[in-house]
Amino acid sequence: MTGSKKAKKKTDGALFACGGGAKPTAKDPADLVKRLGEACASAAKMKPVGPMIRAQQADRDAHQEHKVRVEANKCYRVVFATDENVHDAVVVMRDSAGDIVAESPAAALPEDGALCFTTADEVTLMVGIGSGKGAYAAQVWSE
Secondary structure, rough: OOOOOOEEEEHHHHHHHHHHHHOHHHHHHHHHHHHHHHHHHHHHHOOOOOOEEEEEEEOOOOOOOEEEEEEEOEEEEEEEOOOOOOEEEEEEEEEEOEEEEEEEEEOOOOOOOOEEEEOOEEEEEEEEEEEEEEEEEEEEEEO
């Protein structure tokens, strides 16, 4: 982990194989997020938690934040995609202390596993667009 004391990354080759190398852009980012999540559901033994996050953002905009409640002793993974007008994007998870749990420019956070929390917390998903303007979607999955 980058600095959080509340979570540890659990590496899982099966999760990288089912979505880790996927290109995180599509005409319909919500559809891509749904397809990638479902493709990894059996390997991850996870299901969606809460509604899909959908928003618009441009590179000149400040990052956008979305709060997510996590439970102790559970593992999580975020599936993320943008539309084709976004050329550079990153999703970052930060714990309630402000420490970075993980970050990824790819279609999954983390790309090669899951984030397992030792304590319940309210984390923040931050989405930043480095180049371009368009729509994005994200979905949190858990055991």
